[in-house]
Amino acid sequence: MSQCLNPDCLHINPEGCNFCQKCGSKLRLVERYYAKSILGQGGFGRTFLAVDDFKPSKPPCVIKQFLPQAQGTATLEKAAQLFDQEAQRLELLGKHSQIPELLAYFTADNRQYLIQEFIEGDTLQQELDNQGAFTENQIISLLKDLLPVLYFVHKHKVIHRDIKPENIIRRASDNKLVLVDFGAAKQVHSTSMSVTGTVIGSAEYCAPEQAMGKPQYGSDLYSLGVTCLYLLTQVSPSDLYDPLESQWVWREHLNGNQVSDKLGKILERLVETVFKKRYQSVAEVWEDLRRYYGKSPNPTSPQTVIPETVKQTPNTTGKPVTQKFEFDIVTVNSKGREINRRRGQAECIIEDLGNGVTLEMVLIPGGTFTMGAPSGEAGSSYAERPQHRVTIKPFLMGKYPVTQAQWRQVASFPKLQRDLSLDPSRFKGLNLPVEQVSWYNVVEWCARLSKRIGKPYRLPSEAEWEYAARAGTTSPFHVGDTLTTDLANYDGNCTYSSGPKGAYRQQTTPVGQFQHANAFGLYDIHGNVWEWCADPWHDSYTGAPSDGTVWDSQDIYVDNLVKLWESALVALVGWVKRSETQLPSQPLSTGFL
Structure with a gap:
């Protein structure tokens, strides 16, 4: 139908x-x-x-x-x-x-x-209608499942503003809770916290400051707390608060449902109407959950383990704090049919660029690989040979191509050597990859990023890029012997090997749109945009370094320049000698020389 x-x-x-x-x-x-x-x-x-x-x-x-x-x-x-x-x-x-x-x-x-x-599953409202009031263990599991999501949202400087049972779906495939409906969400700017805005959100779950048009991150925590009270009691939130006494009376509506003092304290602080007395961050809620229940209050549930990504512990090692993430790795045969799909795991660090924009850098392990293409590989060229072994040290690489939001944020940093356009791309979109930028512009962008963050960021060497892109594979593509438009964005009328024709989108696609990565956790390795490397162009890999470093351009440029001038002088001398025998005795102007 x-x-x-x-x-x-x-x-x-x-x-x-x-x-x-x-x-x-x-x-x-x-x-x-x-x-x-x-x-x-x-x-x-x-x-x-x-x-x-x-x-x-x-x-x-x-x-x-x-x-x-x-x-x-x-x-x-x-x-x-x-x-x-x-x-x-x-x-x-x-x-x-x-x-x-x-x-x-x-x-x-x-x-x-x-x-x-599409998220297949029931909302928490539907669960409540079908199964009755939630138990304490269910509420604890709910908090441990949703708080990391809320942490992610707040880290991107977004306030959801409409958390309620109808906007939380339990996904049927894995029982994970999914936060939906960002229609009321608000992006937080440096000045917006003190500015009165539009009142948005469901009234029964709305924090007092949000009702006055001044939502804060803690407003989402309030709504989450009210959601928990409603799920425990099946009573409308408006009936769980006594305005005459200015206090919550939810315990009077438990109807025999047992709630411990430990959970009660957490819920009471979540729904505190005085903003300064309420939890101010997801990390504070996690800390109390850990203190009251330990790492696993319900050992039978893997969802109760507190994720490392939301622990706000001081970093005294001087090393960047890493975050683990999972992804799908896909393999196809020569006809483009999927023959294997498995889960992978990697680590990344997240750099805060300001204004809610972040940069995820994946940790690429060191190793040795064969760089280049064999002579029999279709579509390869002499410039990709001879194949040679290269040993790479560990390094960081962007999880996705640089987005327009990231480009714009860093390009707004103070100029170092060159001016940068804030909006150079032809196809517009915050999460689309930046394009129409030169190598020199990218070098300037990396320099500004390095100065602002205090860490050296640069373009990868060609060897580092190929090593990261291959991620341990030796096939023409990291997905296998061909590519399809379900796996990457390119002109689907052009096929490789026995691969099928596909879509031609005629523009870039949002980074990470294709729901798979290579084995190192990098997305959009194939298609979408060309990517710059630090190395200058070489006609072949003859003489290429074996340690993965940038093939130094200085000596090459000097050698090439000398050879160019030598050949030019030889040609010039030959022209002059020929002219001496062919021209009349009256010499021509020596201005050419």
């Missing part, structure tokens, strides 16, 4: 139809997504369960259609702004396994659409 997206029709059509049989509207958005059924409807519009027709597996996704019910020009403009804001926040946050991924955002038929990853 195909659901018509025309708000005045919504007719259900048989499978295979390209146009609605009732109103004639196109059923596929941008020739790619088609709706199957309505999932829900709210003040901003409708959500549809949909299918991505561009991918062979036809994976499910969610179409959010902007269709506000509000009236008045100012109200409609604000609603449109919030809808657009959700896309911006999701793009800014990037990828997190417990936040729906933004797949696309566009306008079609004069309506705004947002395409998101």
